[in-house]
Amino acid sequence: MHRLKTVRGILRAPVIAGLLILLQSQVAGATDVYWSGFGFDGEFAAAEGRYPNSFALSRQMQGDRPILDMYLGEKAQAVDNKSFQIVFDKGSIGPDAPFSIALGFVLDRETVSVEPIGDKYKVLVTLSAQAMFFDFKEMAVVSTYPFSMNYIHAQSKRPTQQDIREIVENMYIGAGKENLFDHFVTVLSEARLNTRVSRRIQVTSVTVDPSVKDRLPPVWRDDMDDFSVFLSQQFGRFLSEQQNVPVLPTVKGHAIGNRMSASFSDGRVFDLEIPEADYSIALSLKKLVKIEYAKVAAGTSFIYGSYLGVKAVEPLSGRPYIDTTIKNGEVKKVPADQTYVDDWPAYQDSILMLFSKFASEIDSPSKDWVEKHIGDMSVRKQLSEFGKVVQSCR
Secondary structure, three states: OHHHHHHHHHHHHHHHHHHHHHHHHHHHHOEEEEEEEEEEEOOHHHHHHHOHHHHHHHHOEEOOEEHHHHHHHHHHOOOOOOOEEEEOOOOOOOOOOOOOEEEEEEEEEEEEEEEEEOOEEEEEEEEEEEEEEEEOOOOEEEEEEEEEEEEEEEEOOOOOHHHHHHHHHHHHHOOOOOOHHHHHHHHHHHOOOOOOOOOOEEEEEEEEOHHHHHHOOHHHHOOHHHHHHHHHHHHHHHHHHHHOOOOEOOOOOOOEOOEEEEEEOOOOEEEEEOOOOOEEEEEEEEEEEEEEEEEEOOEEEEEEEEEEEEEEEEOOOOEEEEEEEEEEEEEEEEEOOOOOOOOHHHHHHHHHHHHHHHHHHOOOOOHHHHHHHOOOOOHHHHHHHHHHHHHOOO
8 A cells, every 4th residue: 555655656746747847838938028008000199180089098197107008007917828928017128128029009090970860969989909019129010919899879969079088088998898908908818929920911902892982971981091991900800809810900091011100108119010911811892782671560670781802812922712702681670660770880780790700700611601691602612721821820
């Protein structure tokens, strides 16, 4: 009996030692990244115009610290990821730093829309950002994980500027069901940072058919380029979330060539190079349709449909991986006594759900999904090939 215990003890020792070595190697394998804090996509001088409410909040102080940067830093302490660990020493970033990867929250969109609908005002606020890893010695983007948040509310009085400012503040640091900073932590906790990734994916172009313009809200009807950026950001967000893959920022609008600026709340500005994409995606929003689906005494149901062209190629060789049109429809019920119907939220739901369903299917596309949303079973093989491409970018 005593000998059996001794044998067990002898066998247990190397197992425990092996586990310790494994745990140490996991910790040692994590990449140290410096914390850069809250920032804006673009030059700092343009931030106030592009992100008026977020910029104003970023200038508010609590003690000697900007309030948004303070709350964001506290939230970032909760990030738990085996592939990297955050170093919160503000004085560390510099030419003599022992490592060179930094992490920041980079806001790339603030959209506010107020539309009168009957005796109500519909308020829509969108904040879109990226969890951005960048090499501050090479001045290059390493990877980005995009995410966004919408606030939609109908109210009886037109909101004041102060009302909008409070909505935006609540979207960042509110105690509701979710806020943008909590979403940032969730995205980072699930991300797989690979500083030696050899393949990158990017939405490189977006076109919108002229027939779509009349179905857009005024905020985008007057700025189709901005709507194209919205589509590229949302497609990249769903692809990143569903496949846990970084997506390079779209080179459009405020980026020059393959470069972009990131301006942080502590005054640092990084002019960063965006690497060339190994795989490029071209999107084409071909049409939006509204079809009566069912009608009863209580009201009418409509299908809001969207048709999106998706083409993915390897730019260097020109090899295509997928080139098809995907369709998606979402049902909206309109009560019989409703005198005005705002169609855009339903169209937007149709587009975003198309992005989400496509991103979730490319791992293993089902026959039913391909038949319903594409109608060409030969595209199933293309989807599978594209799924392998996406996986290679992790």
